[in-house]
Amino acid sequence: xxxxxxxxxxxxxxxxxxxxxxxxxxxxxxxxxxxxxxxxxxxxxxxxxxxxxxxxxxxxxxxxxxxxxxxxxxxxxxxxxxxxxxxxxxxxxxxxxxxxxxxxxxxxxxxxxxxxxxxxxxxxxxxxxxxxxxxxxxxxxxxxxxxxxxx
Ligand SMILES: [Zn+2]
Numbered sequence: 001x002x003x004x005x006x007x008x009x010x011x012x013x014x015x016x017x018x019x020x021x022x023x024x025x026x027x028x029x030x031x032x033x034x035x036x037x038x039x040x041x042x043x044x045x046x047x048x049x050x051x052x053x054x055x056x057x058x059x060x061x062x063x064x065x066x067x068x069x070x071x072x073x074x075x076x077x078x079x080x081x082x083x084x085x086x087x088x089x090x091x092x093x094x095x096x097x098x099x100x101x102x103x104x105x106x107x108x109x110x111x112x113x114x115x116x117x118x119x120x121x122x123x124x125x126x127x128x129x130x131x132x133x134x135x136x137x138x139x140x141x142x143x144x145x146x147x148x149x150x151x
Contacts, residue, residue: 014038026151051077073115091136098129103137106130 003010015038021031030138047056052075060067062071072078100109113123 004040005038011038011042049075049078051079087136091133092127094133098126098133100130100133103134106134 003014005014015035018031018035018038021028044084046058047060047062048054049056049071053069054075056065056067056071062068072080075081098109099104100106110127112129113126116123118126
């Protein structure tokens, strides 16, 4: 069966097979030619985002590239967006219950709660809520992102 050259996995498999040949034998020589063609295929390939079809610049590696990380952060269709919006929803609900939002307010509240004489169970769950809010504080470095996107 013809290998599917659009599949990165199949290209890698084929490359491995071709590289096994001895370059001095005639079949090895054919393998060299095939390898050179394979290089051409890889050169011209365009990597796209599986969620939105966004095309990365030619030659972007399929993993470990900052360009990928950067796009995943802003891709509207990435599953992460759904999780982020649910997290924001949960956080808003918790802010409504606790009544505090900033790190300073939360730290002050934690100090008060630790010294208070409320039942241990209430103290523990209040401190859990404070910690959850602190752990999910929106990154101050991000320029008011979240809703909408810059593209
Ligand atoms: Zn995308």
